[in-house]
Amino acid sequence: MSSHPAAWYPDPSNPAFMRYWDGEKWTEHTQPVAPQAQAPFSPPTGFSAVSPQQQPQRAKPDSYLIWSILATLFCCLPFGIVSIVNAVKVDSAWAMGRYQEAEERSAAAKKWAVTSALIAVGISVVYFILMVVLGVSASESSL
Numbered sequence: 419m420s421s422h423p424a425a426w427y428p429d430p431s432n433p434a435f436m437r438y439w440d441g442e443k444w445t446e447h448t449q450p451v452a453p454q455a456q457a458p459f460s461p462p463t464g465f466s467a468v469s470p471q472q473q474p475q476r477a478k479p480d481s482y483l484i485w486s487i488l489a490t491l492f493c494c495l496p497f498g499i500v501s502i503v504n505a506v507k508v509d510s511a512w513a514m515g516r517y518q519e520a521e522e523r524s525a526a527a528k529k530w531a532v533t534s535a536l537i538a539v540g541i542s543v544v545y546f547i548l549m550v551v552l553g554v555s556a557s558e559s560s561l
Contacts (some may be wrong), residue, residue: 432515476517479524481508482531489531493538501530 422439431439436454483505490498498505505526511520 428514434515464478479508479521480528481524482527485531486527489534494534495535497530497537499561501527504530 422441424439424441426436426449427439428451429435429438430444432448434451435448436451438445482501483491486498486501486505489501504523508520508527509522511523
């Protein structure tokens with residue numbers, strides 16, 4: 419039997435959130451800490467909150483949102499949309515302390531924006547070659 423009743427406590431893995439203790443174990447349910455709310459009890463024994471000093475000291479990755487939007491407008495719409503979705507999720511993952519996910523989303527946004535641009539270049543090259551071939555064919559048949 420636990421000495422702490424079921425309630426919301428500071429999340430041991432992220433102090434910016436509260437996590438629900440069901441009286442026996444932590445649940446997956448979390449919520450942001452309200453600025454004026456104070457936890458009435460300390461977390462159960464054996465759990466400690468992550469201090470700000472333990473957070474990684476690295477720069478937030480670029481979201482590539484502008485490149486994603488430009489790729490969607492001027493290149494390849496489907497891949498540009500995938501890039502935008504990943505770009506938007508970079509900031510939210512970083513703000514929640516999921517640094518690895520933020521870096522993965524950033525890399526995916528860049529990959530899909532570049533893929534979109536390369537597909538647009540490839541289509542343009544094929545179109546140019548096709549126009550040259552049809553132009554030569556049309557000029558030869560008119561002789």
